Each structure stands twice: as structure tokens, then as C-alpha cells.
Amino acid sequence: MRRYIFLLIFCLVIIPVSSVAKEADKVLDIQEVTSPGGLTAWFVQDQTLPIISLKFSFKGAGAVNDGQEKQGLARMLSNTLDEGAGDLTSQEFQKSLSDHSITLSFGSGRDHFGGSVKTLSRNKDKAFELLKLALNEPRFDPEPVERMRQANLKRIKSNMGNPDWIVARLFNDIIYEDHLYALNSGGTLTTLAAITADDLRQYKKDWLTKDRLLIAVTGDITKDELGRMLDDVFGSLPESGKKNNVTQIDVQNQGKxxxxxxxxxxxxxxxxxxxxxxxxxxxxxxxxxxxxxxxxxxxxxxxxxxxxxxxxxxxxxxxxxxxxxxxxxxxxxxxxxxxxxxxxxxxxxxxxxxxxxxxxxxxxxxxxxxxxxxxxxxxxxxxxxxxxxxxxxxxxxxxxxxxxxxxxxxxxxxxxxxxxxxxxxxxxxxxxxxxxxxxxxxxxxxxxxxxxxx
Amino acid sequence: MVKRQRPSNRYVILTLTALMTGLFFFVLPFVAQAGVFNAQKFTLKNGLEVVVIPNHRAPVVTHMLWYRVGAADELPGLSGMAHYFEHLMFKGTKKLEPGEFSRTVKKLGGNDNAFTGQDYTAYFQSISVEHLGRMMKMEADRMQNLNPPEADFISEKKVVLEERRQRTENDPRGLFTEQMRSSLFVNHPYAIPTIGWMDEIKTYEWEDVKSFYETWYAPNNAVLIVSGDITAKELKPLAQKTYGKIKAKKLPERMRPKVASAIGETKMTLEHKAIHQPYFQRLYLAPASSKFKEDALALYVLEEIVSGGPTARLYKNLVVEQKKAVSVGMSYSGDSLDYGTIWFSATPATGVSVENLEHLVDQEIVKVIKDGVTEDEVKDAIQRLQDQAIYARDSLAGPAMIFGHALTTGSTIDDIENWPEDIARVTAEQVQEVTQKYLSPYNPWIRPPVTGYVFPLDGEEEKKK
Structure with a gap:
């Protein structure tokens, strides 16, 4: 099997030609990059297109930590982090993303809380600056928080007639039963109404911490640039926060x-x-x-x-x-x-x-x-x-x-x-x-x- | 609307659908040199058009064969035949057992699938480039030697009926959207859903199937697209050895009547127990981009200005500022042979009636007709659309999908390659003009739109709010 072209470029530039054949057995040449500040990322350099993709996850920081009374909290955080940060209001923040053709999003699963940035390399500084703001100085202004709450409430109401959604909801309740996984990570009509900006701030502080952070970067950026970016974007996050309090379980209701x-x-x-x-x-x-x-x-x-x-x-x-x-x-x-x-x-x-x-x-x-x-x-x-x-x-x-x-x-x-x-x-x-x-x-x-x- | 068979899982359908409906207009190339994708083209003596999109990032290819026949070419009473036939193409030839095609692709580490639209039917495999020759041989084989056993012909009808239940019949919103399209395309085959009507699918006879195959499946009615680790020079001998041996056929003319003009606006209402959240959607008849290219370009810019994300007009004005809606959007689709469509949809905020929201959406359109859009809005929209062309290159199958759509719906390679330059020509005046021409409430293009209102069964209260 031939190797990727970016691998070829990398090999030719950095290592002697004699080792190229050996490198060719690799499926993917992932490098581990450590920033001056000690953060690490897995990295594949690929300069065939002027595009950079950054994906990261806070391991274990997902909806499983919501709790019964605040179901939907992690999801609400993922909806509101990019709705205004630092000096930028929600509309100013989104306008800046849009004007630079940057895609920035956050998402929460049951287990983990993550995010993704895709940018053209010509706009990378702006992309990383906006990500840094969202992660470190989110505003949680009343207007966007309420707007996202309403969007979630209407999403649930729309889905109440969607058979696939009903199946997923019921199935989670059956196979997880009394476990935290059985809760609704999308929130309920009642719990969404109870989530406040302070809840969002606290959740971010408790869970979006450096000890949980995993990062992957692909594309048109150098190792040095990447190292500096890591410190700049993620370096000021808290070192650690809360510990998970979740038990291991087996599939519930077996045989039924x-x-x-x-x-x-x-x-x-x-x-x-x-x-x-x-x-x-x-x-x-x-x-x-x-x-x-x-x-x-x-x-x-x-x-x-x-x-x-x-x-x-x-x-x-x-x-x-x-x-x-x-x-x-x-x-x-x-x-x-x-x-x-x-x-x-x-x-x-x-x-x-x-x-x-x-x-x-x-x-x-x-x-x-x-x-x-x-x-x-x-x-x-x-x-x-x-x-x-x-x-x-x-x-x-x-x-x-x-x-x-x-x-x-x-x-x-x-x-x-x-x-x-x-x-x-x-x-x-x-x-x-x-x-x-x-x-x-x-x-x-x-x-x-x-x-x-x- | 595109129906595909054989998904590898439930979620792939969503991804591919997004790709197909979304990417075509983003196809823009951005490199000023030769074009976005630098595609190469040649034609075999039997009329098969071949497009190669070189992409040497990895030793893999996507091999796609698009036929210029779709649901809109079916005979009356045989709705869904093009799509059903697509399923049968996996049911064996004189050389291959039923199912052996896909099993072979899998064994070689590849993925295969197929899909049908109103204007085309397409088959594809993504696989290591070393197996490309074999794919071409198998695809050429089923272009001329299809031979499904009777038992498979019958059981596959059941599969398609299940597909229709899963896609459409299980959710009243699916049925309602289908009905809205039917009401818009009066006198035109786009009124019939690609997958066909339940009762007609049940009645296909083998003779109908055979005649469909013999009429439309021929090299001179197909476009071959290969994207990935290959060049035209390398592909040509392979193409000649496989597809090149098949004889051209005399093809019938594609009969496409015109949508009848009308004066009354169509309004439809659904009240259903499975609905818990009221909303409305509106469907306008719009130009096909191949027939009205300049208008289509301006409509894509309009779409970006009005509905391109949370800072675009509709969301900003109605959701963020006025708090009358929780979601609202507009989308233009022009990648069809005869007509395109423009959809609006909106979900009202609590305490706002559907009719009130509909009026506010209308106001936004009227504002564009009356006051136009700003130079800055146009400039920003063009930049974003051009940037999306760069992102479109970051894919193996995506670019092949874009070319396949374009070439089977009347557009050309140049339309794709020159998109960044073409879209850059659009002016604020043009955006205002196309809004006036296609979305005017007073002077509709050909016919007024179809508006659909969806309510819970006990929704009297909601409606009155």
C-alpha cells in the first residue's frame, strides 16, 4: 500500500531518503507535539490544501455529570460557549466566524465534552483567537442563554412525534435503567427551564479542565505554530476540577x-x-x-x-x-x-x-x-x-x-x-x-x- | 429529492444527503489557476463521457457511474421504477450471483452504494486504486447483462415498500412534505416522489423492468466520474477495455412537460396527533441553474444573505432580535434539469401564531424586493461561497458527487470549475431582481407558492395564540 502524500513530504524534508521505504508501511504518521507549556496534541501535517482541522475533547466531562435536576446542562453549555465571549456579543462573535469562513462548534456526548474548529489556513490566527475566547471568557449573556433554552424546548417538542427519537429515548431508559446514563442528555421540558447562567459557569469550571484535555490537529500548520497555539488557546484553563462519580454497569433488563x-x-x-x-x-x-x-x-x-x-x-x-x-x-x-x-x-x-x-x-x-x-x-x-x-x-x-x-x-x-x-x-x-x-x-x-x- | 438504496447504516444516509443537497452549490473552486478541481475530460467512441478529478492524497478512488435517467422519466403508472431498478442492479448478471457485486467490493476493502433522483441514477464504489479496473469491469457488466432471478425481483419490491415506510410513511411530516411537492409541480413529473407511490410499486411486472433497462441503460446515456489517485491518461485504457466495448443505443427523447401556470396560492393544513410543535413551510417554484445560470448564481447569494447562519437576516431579525421564531431558514436548490425549488420553513416562538410568523417572514422578503441588499452583504456572501469551494476539495467522494449532479442536470464542467469567478460577478441589483422575479407575493413566476401549516390535532389553542 502506498503511503499518504503528506507523509512523503514529511519524510523527504526531515529524514534521510533511506528510511522512506520503512516509513511507507505506516497507515498514518501521527506525531506527538508538546507545547512549551507542556500541553500535548496528536498531529498530522498535510499541506495539500490550505485547511486546518482541530478537534479536542475533555474526557469524562459529558452529560453523565448533569444530574437529575439539571438534565441538558452539558448540552446547554455546548450551545452557549460560542454565543458571545470577551468583548464580543453573540452576534459579533458569530459574525466574526462567518466573515472568516470558520466553523467552530462544541458538542456533548454522554461521556465526553468536545469541540471542533475548521479553518482556512489564512484565517488560522482569528480561528484560534475565537476558540480561546469561547473557552476562557464565555459571557453567557441572558439573551443567548434564553434563546438556546427555547431552541432546545422546541427541539424536544418537535421530536415527540419522531419515531426514531422516541425509540432512542425509551431504549436509553431501558438499557441503563437507574444509572446516570438513563437521564436525558438533551434535557427535559422541566430541567431545561431550571438551568441558569451560573450553572453553565460552574459546569465549565468543574469539568473543562486541562487534566481531561485531549487534542488532535490535521492540516496546513507547522509544529512550532501548533505548539504556540496550544499554550495560547488552552493554557489558561484550570488544571483540574471535579472527579466523576459514576458507577460501572452492565446492560439492564436483560432477557426482557x-x-x-x-x-x-x-x-x-x-x-x-x-x-x-x-x-x-x-x-x-x-x-x-x-x-x-x-x-x-x-x-x-x-x-x-x-x-x-x-x-x-x-x-x-x-x-x-x-x-x-x-x-x-x-x-x-x-x-x-x-x-x-x-x-x-x-x-x-x-x-x-x-x-x-x-x-x-x-x-x-x-x-x-x-x-x-x-x-x-x-x-x-x-x-x-x-x-x-x-x-x-x-x-x-x-x-x-x-x-x-x-x-x-x-x-x-x-x-x-x-x-x-x-x-x-x-x-x-x-x-x-x-x-x-x-x-x-x-x-x-x-x-x-x-x-x-x- | 434523492433516494438511495443500500446504506451501510442509518446515519450514512444523513451524511450523504447533506453532501448531495448541500455541496453542489458550494462546489466553487477557488484556485485561480485552472479551476477548482482541475478535472480532466474525454469521451469514448460509444458516447460515454468520462471525467477524472485527480486527488493524490491517498491511494484510493471513488468510481461513479451516472445515468441520465431518473424518476421523472418513468411511464405513467410506474412511479418509482427508476429507483426500484437501481435496487435490481445489485441482483446479479449472467456472470455474477445476486448480491455478489457488493460482496466483492467489500472483500476488496471498498464501500459501494447507489442513489436515484428525479433526473439521474448513480452507482459508486470507493476503494483502493489497485482495484479500480475490477470495479469498471463489473460496472460495465451490469450496464448490459443484468439478469436478476424472479425470486429476487419479487422480494426486492418488499424491500422498497419497507424503504418507503421507513423514509416517509412513519412520520406524517414526511408525507406532508411529499404532498406539498406534488401540489407545486402541477403537470410535471417532479410532482411524483422519487421512491414512487405505495400502490404502484406493488404492480411492477418484469416486462416493465426489462423495457426500462433496454431503453435507458447505455454508454451514450451515462457519465463516468473517477476522483482520487488517478489521471485521465491512466484511466483511458481501462475505460476503453471495459465500457468502451459496449454499443451505443438510440435514445428516446426525455418527455418533460411544463409546470402549468396558476393564479391562486395553494395553502395546505395538517393536523395530526403525532405533531406536538406547530410550524410552517413554503415551497416556491424556482429556476434550474442550467437554464437560468445568472439567476441561479444570484439566488445562491440571496440564500447566503438571508439564511447563511446565525448572523444572516432571517435568524438575526426574527430569532435574535424580534423573538418571534426559534428557527427559520430558506434554501434554494437549482440542481435539476427542469425546475429548482426554494423552501422556507419556520418554527414560531411560544405565544406567536404560525400566521403571524408567516407574515414576518414575508416582510423580510418584501424588504429585499423594496430596498435591496447592501454591497457589503453581497461581498461577504461571495467570499463565504468562494471559501466553501476550498472546503469542498477536502473530500474523496464529494467532488465526484458535485460533477455527477452538474453533468446530469444540464450544467457543464466549466460551470463547476469557474464557480468562484462566476459567483463573484453577482451584484446587489441582481440579488434584488431575482427576489422580485421569483419570490414576489404579487407577481409570481409561473405560479404562486405552496404553503403548508402543521398543527397538533388538538391545536386550536396554539393556532389562536
Whole structure:
């Protein structure tokens, strides 16, 4: 496989030509840059386009810290950090972004709180200056805070008729049950109303701290410029703040089937199985098993049986879900109400088939070929490269993880797959949610209300 | 509207849809030298047009074949045929088993997909450049040798019905938007949704399918686009060896009637128990960019001024300052063969009626018609649109998507490559003129818009507010 052109440039300039061939085996040449002030970032230099992408995350600073009474707080913070900072009002701040074609955004997941800046290199100083202001001197003026609150309230009301949103809300409540994860990270109509500017300030101070910070940068910038920028933008954040108070859990409600009655022509199905964390030695085998079972789209067991052979659905997928405090494999699909039971049967039967007969040598080989061969496709833009680097850091992977990716997958044997199937694919443990008017679900538990919405 | 089959997951659909509806007009090139993408072009003897977009960042390519046939070319009673046919293209040829096409792509570490619009049907694979030849061979094979077994022909109808349920029927808002389009395009095939009507999808016969294939699938009705680690010089022999061997066909004329003119404004209301938040949307008939290029350019500048983010007029005036809306936007789409559309949509703030908000949105349009826009607004908008062209290059499949859209909806390579220079010509006067021409409440272009109001079922209270 040929290496990236930016790698070539880097090698030619910095290291002797003799080592270029060796470098060519690398999937991605990530450098670790340490600023004069001691902050580090993962960096890929790429000067093919005059573009820079910076992505960062405060690990563990996500919505899981909201608390019952302030559900939606982290999200509100992500909405308001870029709504005025320093001497700039909300409109002045946004105008400056717009005038310089800078995209700056913040976002909060259940686990982490992050942000992203994309800029043309000619506007990089302005981009970093605005990011610095947003992170260090956000104003939380009454007008934008109220505007964002209203936008969130209306978003919830609009979504109350959206079947996919309803499924997600209910499913979180079922698989996490009493855990902090079960709360609504988007807020409820009640809790959003209670969030104040002081809450936002306090949350920022408690959680957006240097000890949690991870940074990834790709594009048209030098190492020296990057080092100086890191200190300037992030250097004044607090060293540390609060500690997380969250417990590790397993998938809740294992083995149960739930329905929620909604008058739509399809039933939307969501299922989960308990799984193991990312640092488990069987992780590469799980990745392959998932691909064969339902992760691969066309060619996967689920897609071939449910869509290609029986015409039951437009799509059916499985995916591993790895979070800080819970690991699962999730399966999702939809089918007309009349065939809801049949498709659930396909999901179960394919699990039983793999448990009884294992997977074939050919399936194992094909999965490896795809997972290895498609890796370069996930590195085809500046932002994609930053995203992958940030995700590797969040997952506590080593900096050369991608370069060993191929080898790690190739080592997986049929026996490994069999072992992981026994660990994960257990229909007795599967929790099922069906939203719609599914036929054949008479013995299920019916859910009547949407929790944590009003 | 674009319908695609075979997503690799639920979320990919969103990304690609955003790419396709959003990127086309941002396609602007920015490099003054030759053009934004420096695309290369040649045509095979059998009429197949080929565009190469070199991008040597990584050893990968996106290979796309676009056919100049879409939902708007279907016969009456066979709505959705173009899209259904696209699904069948994965169901085997004389050489390949059903499903073997996609399985082969996957085995080689690639991703494949396809999608259908009113004017085109497109197939693509993104894959390591070493496998490009094989992709071309397989794609050329299914251009002429499609041979799906009867069982697959029948089961795939069920899949498309499920697709329609998932995309449209599950949410009344989807059905309502579809109905608004139908009401706008009176006498024109864009009135029919790309995926087709439920009852007609059920009635396709094999003869209908065969005749659609034989009529439209030919090298002289297609555009091949390859972006990535390749040059025209390297691609040409591959193209000749694969697509080059297929004979051209005599193609029928594409029958496209005109939208009938009308004088009364169409207003539609939906009250539904699944709706909890009232809103309104309005749909105007607008020019296709290939037919009215200068007008289209000015409309893209207008869109940027009126709706390009939180400091643009609509959001700034109605959401930030007047507090009458929580969201509001306008979008122009001109990448169609016959007509484009302009959509407005707005969600009122608590205590504001939908009708009141509608009136305020109208006022914003009237302001542009009466007072125009400022030189500064135009200058800033042009700069942002030009900058977006730079960002558009930061992608493998994106540029291929842009060229495919353009070349199957009547635009040219030059229209894409010269976008930065073209958009820079737009003046404040032109922006005012196109607003007057296409959005005037008193003197509509061809026909007045369609306005849709959406309320909760027990929404009497909300309406009166």
C-alpha cells in the first residue's frame, strides 16, 4: 500500500531518503507535539490544501455529570460557549466566524465534552483567537442563554412525534435503567427551564479542565505554530476540577421484551446484548464477529437473511457500543408491523446459528479483508483524520495503533471468534424494544409513557 | 429529492444527503489557476463521457457511474421504477450471483452504494486504486447483462415498500412534505416522489423492468466520474477495455412537460396527533441553474444573505432580535434539469401564531424586493461561497458527487470549475431582481407558492395564540 502524500513530504524534508521505504508501511504518521507549556496534541501535517482541522475533547466531562435536576446542562453549555465571549456579543462573535469562513462548534456526548474548529489556513490566527475566547471568557449573556433554552424546548417538542427519537429515548431508559446514563442528555421540558447562567459557569469550571484535555490537529500548520497555539488557546484553563462519580454497569433488563404502542405502519426494533470493554484482548475478534453477524451491511448474516432472502426490511445492523461505564452490542432494524415477530426471530436464529456452527473460514477472511482494506477510506479528509486521532486518544490507544491494525486483525482465528460468540451472543440476555404496532408481541411488557421528556 | 438504496447504516444516509443537497452549490473552486478541481475530460467512441478529478492524497478512488435517467422519466403508472431498478442492479448478471457485486467490493476493502433522483441514477464504489479496473469491469457488466432471478425481483419490491415506510410513511411530516411537492409541480413529473407511490410499486411486472433497462441503460446515456489517485491518461485504457466495448443505443427523447401556470396560492393544513410543535413551510417554484445560470448564481447569494447562519437576516431579525421564531431558514436548490425549488420553513416562538410568523417572514422578503441588499452583504456572501469551494476539495467522494449532479442536470464542467469567478460577478441589483422575479407575493413566476401549516390535532389553542 502506498503511503499518504503528506507523509512523503514529511519524510523527504526531515529524514534521510533511506528510511522512506520503512516509513511507507505506516497507515498514518501521527506525531506527538508538546507545547512549551507542556500541553500535548496528536498531529498530522498535510499541506495539500490550505485547511486546518482541530478537534479536542475533555474526557469524562459529558452529560453523565448533569444530574437529575439539571438534565441538558452539558448540552446547554455546548450551545452557549460560542454565543458571545470577551468583548464580543453573540452576534459579533458569530459574525466574526462567518466573515472568516470558520466553523467552530462544541458538542456533548454522554461521556465526553468536545469541540471542533475548521479553518482556512489564512484565517488560522482569528480561528484560534475565537476558540480561546469561547473557552476562557464565555459571557453567557441572558439573551443567548434564553434563546438556546427555547431552541432546545422546541427541539424536544418537535421530536415527540419522531419515531426514531422516541425509540432512542425509551431504549436509553431501558438499557441503563437507574444509572446516570438513563437521564436525558438533551434535557427535559422541566430541567431545561431550571438551568441558569451560573450553572453553565460552574459546569465549565468543574469539568473543562486541562487534566481531561485531549487534542488532535490535521492540516496546513507547522509544529512550532501548533505548539504556540496550544499554550495560547488552552493554557489558561484550570488544571483540574471535579472527579466523576459514576458507577460501572452492565446492560439492564436483560432477557426482557418491551413494546411502546405507536400508530405507524412499521415497527422499529432495537436490541442490546451485554459486552466487554475496549481493552479486552478479544476486542479485535469482537470487531470481526460483529462484521459477520450484522455490522457489514450487505453480506452480513442479518442483512442477507432479513433483507436479501426475505424482503423484510430496508436495513438491519449490529454495532458494538463502547462507553466509559457500559459496553454492549446493539442491533437495530424496522419492518412492517405484520412481520415484527418474524424479523426478531431472524435476529435470534442467526445468533443460534453462529453459536451452533461458528462462522466459516471464508467469512473470517472476507471480514479481515474489508476491515483492513477500508481503513484508508476513513482517512480521506482533514476532519476525518482529526476525528480518528481524537477517538484513538479517548480510547487510550497508542499513537501507532493504526499501524498495527492490520497485524492485530490478521491474528484473529476461528477459535477466537467462537470464544467471543460464546461470551457475547446469548439470546437469553438480549433486551428488546419494539415501537409501533408489532404483531406477535402480546406477552411483552408495555411501556405507556416517555420517561424524562416532560 | 434523492433516494438511495443500500446504506451501510442509518446515519450514512444523513451524511450523504447533506453532501448531495448541500455541496453542489458550494462546489466553487477557488484556485485561480485552472479551476477548482482541475478535472480532466474525454469521451469514448460509444458516447460515454468520462471525467477524472485527480486527488493524490491517498491511494484510493471513488468510481461513479451516472445515468441520465431518473424518476421523472418513468411511464405513467410506474412511479418509482427508476429507483426500484437501481435496487435490481445489485441482483446479479449472467456472470455474477445476486448480491455478489457488493460482496466483492467489500472483500476488496471498498464501500459501494447507489442513489436515484428525479433526473439521474448513480452507482459508486470507493476503494483502493489497485482495484479500480475490477470495479469498471463489473460496472460495465451490469450496464448490459443484468439478469436478476424472479425470486429476487419479487422480494426486492418488499424491500422498497419497507424503504418507503421507513423514509416517509412513519412520520406524517414526511408525507406532508411529499404532498406539498406534488401540489407545486402541477403537470410535471417532479410532482411524483422519487421512491414512487405505495400502490404502484406493488404492480411492477418484469416486462416493465426489462423495457426500462433496454431503453435507458447505455454508454451514450451515462457519465463516468473517477476522483482520487488517478489521471485521465491512466484511466483511458481501462475505460476503453471495459465500457468502451459496449454499443451505443438510440435514445428516446426525455418527455418533460411544463409546470402549468396558476393564479391562486395553494395553502395546505395538517393536523395530526403525532405533531406536538406547530410550524410552517413554503415551497416556491424556482429556476434550474442550467437554464437560468445568472439567476441561479444570484439566488445562491440571496440564500447566503438571508439564511447563511446565525448572523444572516432571517435568524438575526426574527430569532435574535424580534423573538418571534426559534428557527427559520430558506434554501434554494437549482440542481435539476427542469425546475429548482426554494423552501422556507419556520418554527414560531411560544405565544406567536404560525400566521403571524408567516407574515414576518414575508416582510423580510418584501424588504429585499423594496430596498435591496447592501454591497457589503453581497461581498461577504461571495467570499463565504468562494471559501466553501476550498472546503469542498477536502473530500474523496464529494467532488465526484458535485460533477455527477452538474453533468446530469444540464450544467457543464466549466460551470463547476469557474464557480468562484462566476459567483463573484453577482451584484446587489441582481440579488434584488431575482427576489422580485421569483419570490414576489404579487407577481409570481409561473405560479404562486405552496404553503403548508402543521398543527397538533388538538391545536386550536396554539393556532389562536
Amino acid at each position: 421484551v418491551f413494546t411502546y404502542n405507536k400508530d405507524i405502519p412499521q415497527t422499529i426494533l432495537e436490541m442490546a446484548l451485554p459486552s466487554f470493554p475496549l481493552d479486552d484482548p478479544d476486542y479485535p475478534a469482537l470487531k470481526i464477529l460483529n462484521y459477520i453477524y450484522g455490522g457489514g451491511g450487505f453480506g452480513s448474516r442479518l442483512m442477507e437473511e432479513a433483507r436479501e432472502k426475505r424482503g423484510l426490511t430496508y436495513g438491519i445492523y449490529s454495532a458494538p457500543l463502547h462507553q466509559e461505564y457500559m459496553d454492549a452490542v446493539v442491533i437495530s432494524t424496522s419492518t412492517k408491523n405484520e412481520t415484527a415477530e418474524e424479523i426478531l426471530d431472524v435476529v435470534r436464529t442467526e445468533i443460534q446459528n453462529i453459536n451452533a456452527e461458528g462462522v466459516t473460514k471464508e467469512e473470517l477472511q472476507d471480514a479481515k479483508s474489508y476491515l483492513v482494506g477500508s481503513l484508508p477510506l476513513s482517512l480521506s479528509s482533514t476532519e476525518k483524520i482529526s476525528s480518528i486521532m481524537l477517538s484513538l486518544q479517548l480510547r487510550e490507544r497508542s499513537i501507532d495503533y493504526l499501524n498495527q491494525y492490520k497485524e492485530r486483525l490478521h491474528k484473529v482465528t476461528l477459535r477466537d471468534i467462537g470464544r467471543v460468540a460464546k461470551r457475547i451472543l446469548d439470546i437469553e440476555k438480549m433486551v428488546v424494544l419494539a415501537v409501533g404496532k408489532p404483531e406477535g408481541f402480546e406477552s411483552s411488557q408495555e411501556i405507556k409513557e416517555l420517561p424524562n421528556v416532560e
